[in-house]
């Protein structure tokens with residue numbers, strides 16, 4: 001096997017990262033042991049770029065986050081045998097869609113049930129989502145729902161249409177307004193159940209409309225707490241939150257099974273509603289017990305406004321049911337695609353993990369100048385970290401900083417290694433090979449500059465680079 005050596009002068013490391021990238025672009029990736037193989041379809045591989053495979057139509061605003069000179073975007077029809085990451089919306093991802101080079105998958109949206117997440121975890125691939133990217137769109141529809149539930153707007157619009165068809169619109173426009181009287185939001189009380197991305201924004205904006213805000217969320221995060229209006233009255237139970245409220249917005253996840261949230265707005269909770277309370281459900285239909293809700297609507301002036309149709313409720317005179325429109329805005333699609341793209345860029349370029357559904361949050365401070373960054377995915381078993389550290393020590397490589405995190409069966413490491421005294425890139429490739437071959441290691445990467453290089457994988461005894 002021919003070795004293509006590239007002696008990297010240490011002074012090159014002192015130059016800005018982008019200059020170092022160019023230097024590494026010329027390095028042929030071959031290995032002493034001869035056990036390593038090239039991967040994918042090198043004829044179509046643009047060296048010096050990360051290759052991103054996309055499924056579905058991804059918002060151009062999101063795709064524009066990938067700088068052209070470092071990212072090669074290949075959409076559904078284009079060959080992408082060397083993809084480093086996959087970006088998708090609702091495509092039902094099969095394992096065969098995932099080339100061996102893939103190191104990350106991001107869904108533009110919150111749910112990931114179109115992705116075989118447990119299998120991706122086995123392959124050492126973090127799956128990311130975009131929590132909260134559509135929160136503003138949903139919050140705006142909740143505010144709209146409050147107005148729809150207050151002012152008989154829908155009935156009024158339908159009435160005017162019917163009058164117009166009869167040629168009576170002008171004649172009756174003033175006379176009939178008494179039929180559609182309503183109430184104002186100002187001074188009323190809104191109870192927000194679930195103060196996450198959507199709930200916290202709803203609480204904040206409703207307060208600015210002059211409403212009094214109550215809230216209930218036993219799992220309130222610090223990030224969400226900081227967004228809440230400081231006048232919010234936090235209740236210690238759902239019943240206490242809804243009691244006396246004029247409007248109730250539920251913004252919690254639907255969780256099946258025991259201790260889940262199926263039918264959580266049931267008879268018990270509804271018994272604490274004021275008779276004219278308006279329930280806003282822009283979370284999930286299954287959270288509300290339809291029979292109990294129908295009984296409530298039958299017996300009083302309460303209303304139900306939702307973007308989830310339910311057989312018992314969609315046609316009730318006191319309900320306003322919309323199609324599932326909560327997140328259907330251009331801005332929400334742009335925000336989700338942008339967030340997914342940023343997450344992938346951050347992961348590929350720095351190894352940082354945020355918003356993953358199967359990997360631990362992991363973030364190391366910026367790579368010091370003159371350092372190469374190793375990332376290692378391994379099974380969460382004792383001894384792997386020690387062997388890794390030994391491998392660096394054996395090569396006289398100094399670890400400048402490192403982080404090791406785990407989640408379930410998987411562990412993830414990011415290590416910055418000093419390049420001092422090591423002016424030949426092969427010394428790093430050698431240690432990468434050793435680490436990749438440690439029992440329990442699933443895959444490794446070196447982040448040293450050139451986009452799309454420094455990949456290795458150790459799954460089922462096959463080594464790729």
Ligand SMILES: NC(=O)c1ccc[n+]([C@@H]2O[C@H](COP(=O)([O-])OP(=O)(O)OC[C@H]3O[C@@H](n4cnc5c(N)ncnc54)[C@H](O)[C@@H]3O)[C@@H](O)[C@H]2O)c1
Nearest residue numbers: 194195196197198199216217219251252253282283326327
């Ligand atoms: N209508 C739509 O188109 C649409 C779009 C996006 C999201 N959603 C729904 O809205 C829900 C909320 O979205 P988000 O982005 O704000 O989620 P989020 O994860 O940011 O917030 C959910 C909050 O609910 C809290 N919570 C969970 N169980 C609770 C309980 N039993 N009682 C009180 N609080 C509880 C959690 O602690 C968390 O703070 C999602 O789960 C989703 O089902 C609907």
